[in-house]
Amino acid sequence: MSFALSSEQEEFRDTLRRFFAESSPSTEVRRLMDTDRGFDDGVWKQMAEEIGLQGVVIPEASGGQGLSFAELALALGEMGRVLHPSPFLGSVVLAGRAVAHAASEAERSELLPAIAAGELATLAIAEPDVGRWDARGISLEATPAGDGVRLSGSKSFVLDGHTAARLLVVARTPGSRGEEGIGLYLVEGNATGLSRSRLDTLDATRRLARVELDAVEARPLGDPGNAWPALEHALCEASVALCAEMLGGMEHVLETSVEYARTRHQFGRAIGSFQAVKHMCADLLIGLEGARAAVDVAVDAVVENDPELPLLASIARAHCNEAYYRAARDNIQIHGGLGATYEFDAHLYLRRAKSSQQILGDTSFHRELIATELDRATA
Amino acid sequence: MKRKDTPEEAAFRSEARSWLDANAELRRGEGDWSNGPRVHTHEAEAEYFDRCRTWQRTKFDGGWACIAWPRKYGGRGGSAAQEIIYAQEEAAFDVTSGFLPASISLMGPALMRHGNEAQRERFLTPLQRGDEVWCQLFSEPEAGSDLAALRTRAELVDGEFIVNGQKLWTTSAQFADYGFLLARSNPDVPKHAGISFLLVDMSDPGVDVRPLPTCKGDRHFNEVFFTDVRIPVSNVVGEIDGGWAVAKTTLANESMAIGSGRRGRDTTAALVRFARDRGRWSDPLTRQRVATAYTQERVLGFLQDKLQQALLDGRSPDVDGSVMKVLWSETRSLKAEIGLDIQGAEGLLFGGDAFDRGFWQELVLDRPMGSIGGGTHEVHRNGIGERALGLPREPRVDREVAFRDLKTSMDGGTSK
Numbered sequence A: 001m002s003f004a005l006s007s008e009q010e011e012f013r014d015t016l017r018r019f020f021a022e023s024s025p026s027t028e029v030r031r032l033m034d035t036d037r038g039f040d041d042g043v044w045k046q047m048a049e050e051i052g053l054q055g056v057v058i059p060e061a062s063g064g065q066g067l068s069f070a071e072l073a074l075a076l077g078e079m080g081r082v083l084h085p086s087p088f089l090g091s092v093v094l095a096g097r098a099v100a101h102a103a104s105e106a107e108r109s110e111l112l113p114a115i116a117a118g119e120l121a122t123l124a125i126a127e128p129d130v131g132r133w134d135a136r137g138i139s140l141e142a143t144p145a146g147d148g149v150r151l152s153g154s155k156s157f158v159l160d161g162h163t164a165a166r167l168l169v170v171a172r173t174p175g176s177r178g179e180e181g182i183g184l185y186l187v188e189g190n191a192t193g194l195s196r197s198r199l200d201t202l203d204a205t206r207r208l209a210r211v212e213l214d215a216v217e218a219r220p221l222g223d224p225g226n227a228w229p230a231l232e233h234a235l236c237e238a239s240v241a242l243c244a245e246m247l248g249g250m251e252h253v254l255e256t257s258v259e260y261a262r263t264r265h266q267f268g269r270a271i272g273s274f275q276a277v278k279h280m281c282a283d284l285l286i287g288l289e290g291a292r293a294a295v296d297v298a299v300d301a302v303v304e305n306d307p308e309l310p311l312l313a314s315i316a317r318a319h320c321n322e323a324y325y326r327a328a329r330d331n332i333q334i335h336g337g338l339g340a341t342y343e344f345d346a347h348l349y350l351r352r353a354k355s356s357q358q359i360l361g362d363t364s365f366h367r368e369l370i371a372t373e374l375d376r377a378t379a
Numbered sequence B: 001m002k003r004k005d006t007p008e009e010a011a012f013r014s015e016a017r018s019w020l021d022a023n024a025e026l027r028r029g030e031g032d033w034s035n036g037p038r039v040h041t042h043e044a045e046a047e048y049f050d051r052c053r054t055w056q057r058t059k060f061d062g063g064w065a066c067i068a069w070p071r072k073y074g075g076r077g078g079s080a081a082q083e084i085i086y087a088q089e090e091a092a093f094d095v096t097s098g099f100l101p102a103s104i105s106l107m108g109p110a111l112m113r114h115g116n117e118a119q120r121e122r123f124l125t126p127l128q129r130g131d132e133v134w135c136q137l138f139s140e141p142e143a144g145s146d147l148a149a150l151r152t153r154a155e156l157v158d159g160e161f162i163v164n165g166q167k168l169w170t171t172s173a174q175f176a177d178y179g180f181l182l183a184r185s186n187p188d189v190p191k192h193a194g195i196s197f198l199l200v201d202m203s204d205p206g207v208d209v210r211p212l213p214t215c216k217g218d219r220h221f222n223e224v225f226f227t228d229v230r231i232p233v234s235n236v237v238g239e240i241d242g243g244w245a246v247a248k249t250t251l252a253n254e255s256m257a258i259g260s261g262r263r264g265r266d267t268t269a270a271l272v273r274f275a276r277d278r279g280r281w282s283d284p285l286t287r288q289r290v291a292t293a294y295t296q297e298r299v300l301g302f303l304q305d306k307l308q309q310a311l312l313d314g315r316s317p318d319v320d321g322s323v324m325k326v327l328w329s330e331t332r333s334l335k336a337e338i339g340l341d342i343q344g345a346e347g348l349l350f351g352g353d354a355f356d357r358g359f360w361q362e363l364v365l366d367r368p369m370g371s372i373g374g375g376t377h378e379v380h381r382n383g384i385g386e387r388a389l390g391l392p393r394e395p396r397v398d399r400e401v402a403f404r405d406l407k408t409s410m411d412g413g414t415s416k
C-alpha cells in the first residue's frame, strides 16, 4: 500500500463504500442488533457471491480472489465505517488466517474454499475468566483418542461462536506449558458434546458466544503441538485487520463531529468556532492521522512478511485503541444531549470502540508486548 | 516503508554516500558532537555553533546544501526527492548544521518568492553557505501568537526606515549577522496591512542583543532592542506595508520543518537502558509508559515517512504541518517526563550531580521549545481545526480597526 492507494484499490474501496452504505444503513444495523444471529444472510451471501469479499485474500486455487492483505484491510475499513454487523472478523479474518498459517496444504485446500464461499467458521481461543489471546491463556487440553483427539473444557469470547458451522479450537497437549504443545483442532458445529450459548455484548453489532466442550471429537490440523508460532502470526494479522476496521470507524466519527461542529449553532455562532470544541476535533485528527499511518505500515508488514510484524501490529493496536475510543467518546461530547440518546448512533461507535480495545489483547497487553520487544532491541 | 529507488535515485544516493564517506565520520552514539553541546557555557555553545557552520560550508562547497533550490539561486537544481535521499544518507553521519537549515528554510523561500534580483544576488549564497547567519525578528512583548499586533516602528524618512522597538525570544540572535524583521510602517490601517519585512544588519550600532536565559538555563534566545536603526529602502522585501504576505511564506514552512525534522538521538533506547540501570525496568507501570511513548514515537516516524513518500512520489504532502508539530512536541515531552520519573528522588538533582548530567531534567524544562516556540500548541490546534478540518474561525474584533485604535494588554488591567 505504501501510504497511497493504487487506482484499482481506490475503485475497490469506492465500490465497497457504496455497497455497505446501501446494505448497512443505521436502520438495518439496529434491526440486526436485536436478532439472534446478528447479521443478514442475504447481505452475507451477496458479499460472498457478488463481490467475493470472504475470499479476498484466499488464493484463487482455493476459490478466493487471491488479492493482498491491503484489500482485506480496505474492506474492513468500509465495514467499520458503518458498523456493518457480520461474522467477517471471526470467520474470514480469525478462522481464515489461522487455517492459512497453521493448517497443512491439503487441509487448506479443503477448508479455505468453504470460508471463501461464506460458510461460517470461527476461532475459539480465549477462555472464560482468563480472557487472554496468547499461549499463556490456553488451558483446554486435547486428549488423544483414536485418530483424533477429544476436547473437554470451555472457551469464551468466541466471535459468532453460536452460529459458526465449524469451530477451530486452540488447545494444548496434556501437561504442556507456555507456547509448547499448542495445537489447532477442527470441531464440527453439530458435534456431540458441544454446547454453545450467545452472550450479551457491550457492542451489540458483534456476536460473542461461550462454548462448552464435553469430550468432543476433534480433528487435529497442521502440526498439532507446534502450532503456536503460526497462530501467533494469524493473531497479529487479525490485530492489524481489527485496526483497519477501527480506522474506518474513526474516520466516520470524525466526519460526524466536524459536520456537527460546523452546523450546530449556539450563542449565535457555530459550535466549531469555540476553541474547546475546535481543539477536541483537532486532537481527533491528530489521532486519526497517526492511525492511518500506523495501519498502512502494519498492513505493509503483513504483505511483505516483515519480521517486525508483531511489533508493528502491537504499535498499531496500542495507538488505534486509544485514538478510536477517544474519538468515539468526544464525538458524543461534541453532540451534547443528542449524543447521549439511544436513538442517535454515536453510542454505537462508542460501544464498538470500547469493545475493540478489549478483544484480541487489550491495550496494556499490547504495550507489554512492545516493552518485551524493546527488551530484546536494547539487550 | 520499503520503497525501492528508481535507477536515477539509486545513482544519486550512492553519489551522496560517497561524498559523505569522504567528508564525514559515521555516527557512534552518545558521545557524538552532533548531539549538541554537553554544557551550556558560552564557549561550548560557540564551539558547537562553529562546527555546525563549518559543516554547512563543506556541504555548500560540495554542492549538497539546498539541493532542491534552483541553480540560479545557488542551489543544486535537484528535486525534493533528492533532498530526502541526501538527508537519509546524512543521518548516518556525525554531522549537523544546527539551526542553520531552519533559518535557511525560513529565509530562502521568502527571498526567492518575494525578494528582488539585487537582494537575491546579495544574500542567497552567503545564507546557504552559513557565511551569514540569520535570525527571525518577529515576536515582541505584545505580539506573540498575535504576531500582526507587533509595535516595533519603522518610519520612512528620506528613503530610509528608522526603526525603534523591541523584539523578544529571538533564537540565536547572538550568532546572527542579519535578521529579518517585521516592523510597523503604517499604524493608520488595520494591523495586517501596515507591516513591512526588512533586512537588518545586526552589527548596526543601534541594535542591542541581550541574552535571555531559557528556563532550562541555556542561551537559546535573546531580547533585541532597536534604537534609531537605519535600514535602506532597498532592504525591504516585497512591498512597503506588504510584509505580512512575506511573513506568511516563512511561517508556512516553519511548523512542517519542526515536526518533520530529522530524528535526533534515539531517546527510547536510552530510556530503556536508563530504566534498567535504575532497576525500574521490571516495574509494569514504567514498562507501560515507555511502551506508550515508543508507540507515539514510532507513529510520528510513520507520518514522517509518509510525508517523505509523498514528496518522493511527487504528490503534495497529505498531513497538515501543525499535526506533525504538535505530535512531535508531545512525544518529546512525554519521554522527558518518563525519564525524570524513573529517577525517583534522584530526579531532584540537576547538572553534574544528576544522572546522565541531568539530560532528562533538561528535557523536561525544554518542553516550551516544542509547545510554545514556532507557535503554541493552542494556536496550532486552531490551525488544524480551521485549515485542515474547515471549522469556522472565531469572531474577531481586530480585522477592520486601524492598528492604533486596538486594545492591548498595556491599556491596563482586566478586560471588561
Ligand SMILES: Cc1cc2nc3c(=O)[nH]c(=O)nc-3n(C[C@H](O)[C@H](O)[C@H](O)COP(=O)(O)OP(=O)(O)OC[C@H]3O[C@@H](n4cnc5c(N)ncnc54)[C@H](O)[C@@H]3O)c2cc1C
Pocket: A275, B135, B136, B137, B138, B139, B140, B141, B142, B143, B144, B145, B146, B168, B169, B170, B171, B172, B220, B221, B368, B369, B372, B373, B374, B375, B376, B377, B378, B379, B382
Ligand atoms: C524556544 C523558543 C524559541 C523562539 N524563537 C523565536 C524566534 O527565533 N523568533 C521569534 O520571532 N519568536 C520566537 N519565539 C517566540 C514564539 O513564537 C512565541 O513565544 C509564541 O508565538 C507565543 O507568543 P507569546 O510568547 O507572546 O505568548 P502569547 O501569544 O501571549 O500566548 C500566551 C498563552 O495564550 C494562548 N493563546 C494566545 N492566543 C491564543 C488563541 N488565539 N487561541 C488560543 N490560545 C491562545 C497561547 O497558546 C499561550 O498559552 C520563540 C519561542 C520559544 C519558546
